[in-house]
Amino acid sequence: MDTKTTPSKRTGGRSAAVIHNVRTAVEELVEEKGQDRVTVPMIAERAGVNPTSIYRRWGDLPTLINDIATYQLDPARPLPENGDLQRDLTAWASELVEHYRNPVNAALLRGGASAAGERQSNCLRNRRTEAGLILQRYPDSPVTDDDILDVVVAPIIYRVIFVPWTLEDTTAEHLVERLFR
Amino acid sequence: MDTKTTPSKRTGGRSAAVIHNVRTAVEELVEEKGQDRVTVPMIAERAGVNPTSIYRRWGDLPTLINDIATYQLDPARPLPENGDLQRDLTAWASELVEHYRNPVNAALLRGGASAAGERQSNCLRNRRTEAGLILQRYPDSPVTDDDILDVVVAPIIYRVIFVPWTLEDTTAEHLVERLFR
Structure with a gap:
């Protein structure tokens, strides 16, 4: 498959x-x-x-x-690298928000959602891989890739699918702040 | 509409x-x-x-x-009432997880997801209303309904849509714990 x-x-x-x-x-x-x-x-x-x-x-x-x-989100693109985990994750999450504020990308994600559920979607796997790659640079990080998926990625994807008009310029920053609270 | x-x-x-x-x-x-x-x-x-x-x-x-x-999730059902916010939210989130572990309900949610995006879905509105009703009983609560949607509901819905096999008996409890950390 x-x-x-x-x-x-x-x-x-x-x-x-x-x-x-x-x-x-x-x-x-x-x-x-x-x-x-x-x-x-x-x-x-x-x-x-x-x-x-x-x-x-x-x-x-x-x-x-x-x-x-x-x-749509090129898996080979360079990941943010600012020497600070919170800044890297904020930049990375902002890319995700920007990408899905394009209505075409949001519509495609909704289509992907309706076809999902039986196997790991590539989209999700790529985001998890990217979170892991960023974390590798910060071996003393207090957060895990699961934390990033739950606290940052899930609320973004939830908004994209159900309430796209709530995606704002500051959404990524606020979600990543919650991760470090 | x-x-x-x-x-x-x-x-x-x-x-x-x-x-x-x-x-x-x-x-x-x-x-x-x-x-x-x-x-x-x-x-x-x-x-x-x-x-x-x-x-x-x-x-x-x-x-x-x-x-x-x-x-499917009767909006008129009684909400958990244990005299403790964390326990109420855990019981409420567990209902949600149980509901969506039924593959029919998960398939219906995915169908709803593909049709969503232009107006607030009833499903989401009902969950937000319920979170608000539970919070009303705890006027000194440190959490808001937005926190509950982001930290508890979004990760559950994300799992239901994309990785349903990761929904476990302890998922609701762990997500609500994160809310109070």
């Missing part, structure tokens, strides 16, 4: 172009039509690929949406 | 029977077929009502699913 949802393993040439075109098609179509009205044939046409290529690579539409929602 | 999604205002006689039958039909069908394969005509047939009655009352399927997911 998981190999299907990590197309980043083959990023060269034609394969990378297909992923890029399909991703762009999904983003455009979700923005234009709303996620409920997007179908695989529609995505295939816009991306200029055969629907069977999409089914072969992703399996089904919910998996594709979940996958796209993940890769 | 909101009046459509609060059918509890008319709970007598035929109307109550329709709501009950539709709700039961949705639960059964989600369990049998998975939420993605459930349609309004299917629900209408199982509930013995006309599809137009469903569209008139709920508008569309995502709104119906969101509504059902809400009413």
